[in-house]
Amino acid sequence: MENSKSKSALQPTSVSGDEVTSMPYTMEIVWSKVVFYIYLHLTALYGFYLCFTSAALTATLIWASLLYLFGGFGIAGGAHKLWCHRAFKANLPLRVLIAVAQTVAHQGDIYTWSWEHRVHHKFSDTDADPYNSRRGFFFSHIGWMMCQKHPEFTRMEKTIDVGDLLQDPVVVFQRKYYTSLAWMLCYAMPAAVPWYFWGESLTTAFFVASMFRYVFTLHATWLTNSAGHSWGKRPYDKQINPSDSLLAASFSLGEWHNYHHAFPGDYRVAELGSSRTSFHVVVIDFFAWLGLVYDRKTVRGKVVRGRVLRTGDGTHSFALKDCPFNSGDIKDHSVVDDEI
Ligand SMILES: [Zn+2]
Ligand SMILES: [Zn+2]
Incomplete structure (x- = not known):
């Protein structure tokens, strides 16, 4: 993986308690991830274009919208409220369903997502915050995934207790098979259903229901970290x-x-x-x-x-x-x- 280094003009960190320290830091851009996200957005733009031409069937657009709601709930209701914050409890069959929804959104497995979000809350808007909004709107929105993690994040994430997450067999199973599950539920299944059930072109189904829907859901989540830490x-x-x-x-x-x-x-x-x-x-x-x-x-x-x-x-x-x-x-x- 090729990295290049560029100086980052960071604002002084906002110290949470006296644990996060401000230290000299050189941001490292991971160019392979930059290329990946550019490519991802090009596929989404093509899917967006197909939404407004006669290429996409109405049923496919409805299907993509339902997947946005389903995956969005998997993130906001599942990874966020159920697992990360323990804000409610659910029985096993429902936890399995919500884990499926969370995988459709493909934003990292429940364990990793919840761990990073707990770090975000404990060290919000400091250098230990993975999406620290003091590093700018772009960084908190998407840029944080194109850089090496800040050393303060790497150091402080170890202080977060995530042992409870591994008590849930649903979380453990999803983490064990996450790559295969994500390919199947985020990309293959959303395209296969319109193709099989109502005769949509496989290409159109893939770019609309898989790629455009996926990237749209990503931005819906990311706005909470960027706009939700900036405006309002x-x-x-x-x-x-x-x-x-x-x-x-x-x-x-x-x-x-x-x-x-x-x-x-x-x-x-x-x-x-x-x-x-x-x-x-x-x-x-x-x-x-x-x-x-x-x-x-x-x-x-x-x-x-x-x-x-x-x-x-x-x-x-x-x-x-x-x-x-x-x-x-x-x-x-x-x-x-x-x-x-
Ligand atoms: Zn939260
Ligand atoms: Zn936040």
Whole structure:
């Protein structure tokens, strides 16, 4: 793998506690990954072009959209809420289904994804943060995958406890066979279904349902790390970079990031006076209704209100009037008054 070195003009790191140190650092670009991501986006652009010509059947476009929702839930509802933050619990058959969805999105196995995200939370926007937004929008969006990891990340990731993840046989199985599963579920299956069931051209099915859908889902996730740490209001904590970005929340279907960093254990990843404001929350609540999900964790309204009044930027309605927050419709929830 050929690397070339270029000087990085990093801003001083924001120290989390006194553990992350600021040290001289030379960014190393991994050019093979740069070429890979350029190639990936060219295939996606061709798929995008096919979406707007007569080449792609309507059924294929609907199929690609459903895969975006399915894979997106695998990331946001699965790797993020279920495994990384332990914000709710699910029985074995549902965990298998969610692991399939997470593999369709092909963003690394559950174990690795959750480990990196825990590092992101503990050392948010420091040199130990894998998608440190202080290194710029491009870096936090996609650039972090085209560079060698910062030595502070490599050092501090070892301090994160991920032993619980390996207690789940679903996580272990997916990790063991991840490469084969990802090729099958992210690329082959999305193209084969339209070709087999409604006679779509295999080429069109591949570029639309596999490549374009895959890259679109990637950017929807990445926007949380970039726009969700740059743009928008900070109703819960004005002292942190994570923001309630409308752009990020729109593509991620309801991930409000200032709230999430303030209360990472809340399965709703949002607080808008209703638990029905996120696609992923609707799905989780549906599975709870079926009896497949339990122990959904929420944060008490008074805790949210207290945080808003104490550290918010003044844009939240709680700063002006009494708390309308109500989680009484969630019968099985447990409360986590967690704050960063
Ligand atoms: Zn974040
Ligand atoms: Zn998170």
